[in-house]
Amino acid sequence: MKDIGVVGAGASGLMAAGRAAERGHRVFVFEKNKIAGKKIRITGNGRCNLTNACDWDTLISNIPGNGKFLYSSLSLFSNKDIMDFFIKMGLDLKIERDNRVFPKSDRARDVVDALLKYASMHNVRFLFESRVEEILTKNGCVSGVRLSDGTEKSLDAVIVATGGVTYPGTGSTGDGHSMVRKLGHTITPLRPSLVPLLVKESWVRKLQGLSLKDVSVEFLDRKGSRIYNARGEMMFTHFGVTGPVILSASRHILEYGCRDVFLRMDLFPDLTEEGLDIRIQNDFQENPRKMFKNSLNKLLPSLLVPVIAELSGILPEKSANQVTRNERQRLVNLLKNLKCEITGSRSFNEAVVTAGGVCVKEINPRTMESKLIKGLYFAGEIMDVDAYTGGFNLTIAFSTGYVAGNSV
Secondary structure (H helix, E strand, C coil): CCEEEEECCCHHHHHHHHHHHHCCCEEEEEECCCCCCCCHHHCCCCCCCCEECCCHHHHHHCCCECHHHHHHHHHHCCHHHHHHHHHHCCCCEEECHHHEEEECCCCHHHHHHHHHHHHHHCCCEEEECCCEEEEEEECCEEEEEEECCCCEEECCEEEECCCCCCCHHHCCCCHHHHHHHCCCCCECCCEEECCCEEECCHHHHHHCCCEEEEEEEEEEECCCCEEEEEEEEEEECCCEEECHHHHHHHHHHHHHCCCCEEEEEECCCCCCHHHHHHHHHHHHHHCCCCEHHHCCCCCCCCCHHHHHHHHHCCCCCCEHHHCCHHHHHHHHHHHHCEEEEEEEECCHHHCCEEECCECHHHECCCCCEECCCECEEECHHHECCECCCCCHHHHHHHHHHHHHHHHC
């Protein structure tokens, strides 16, 4: 039996602690907050999209940030294993659109409770309001930790699961990065990922709160070359755009640098331009004397109608039967190619996940152990691994946490 320290009681830390204790070790979890799972509790608007029920190829394709590094961990503890684990812990699950997995209760705190139940079953000891300031080593091996109050605890191994720097109010303030940097580990540049994007055009503000359930988006550079494209749900805000398809795109846009990037939206991805034109003609023929500005209500959400009417350049008081073919074609083109310019992103405070972190070349992918310091392990977002929305980042957290706890 060894004494194991886990720094951080988030998703990866709780899983790591439970698994290490299940294997017979004495496990101590150091958490600077008063409660465990503070970030989990707000994930998915308080519902917690805990994994994704997709196949292996889809799973890997949704992890653009060093997905290959995770082959071993996901093979040992996959998305299917994560689902089985929570069911075993008494949590009923449901699968929603795009294979996103949620607790049937729609309560994120139930996910935390299941993880705490796992820890309790195996006598994990929690030390809340305990901030680890330094990881102690001797002869290239972990020997313990020093807390902010000066207390030292001797340990045989330490699993660092302190997260990234997103949602700092939950405790993710980069403490882990500072600690392991002192031990010689490389921290790749940190940047917000899965974050809302800022838009230049003022008309976007008029659409604040409007959600589009099925839209095709394409991000282009100034030369018109594609940076990223996808299809899904998005939402307009007072500062720009957000929603699942935008958040996933942001990972690439921020990597590109947000300079000279343009967003092109196809509001009717299932219709060709010809098909959309026929649809518009049919709407116009139903009420031929209706003013153009009032003739788009069947076609578009009410918030979008005045914006599209203005951007089309068609006189708003013109009756539907007076709209020319050229004007109609201009309207069709607008609806299939609605454009705006991206000027930046919101901050780490609003990012779902941190891109960058401990360089994965310095971590053994089969065990999550440091290649530099014996007895030092990593789990979750502190590492340079990140994924798209849809439960993939929590999948990484649970999988790497399990592997670290299993290997320690």
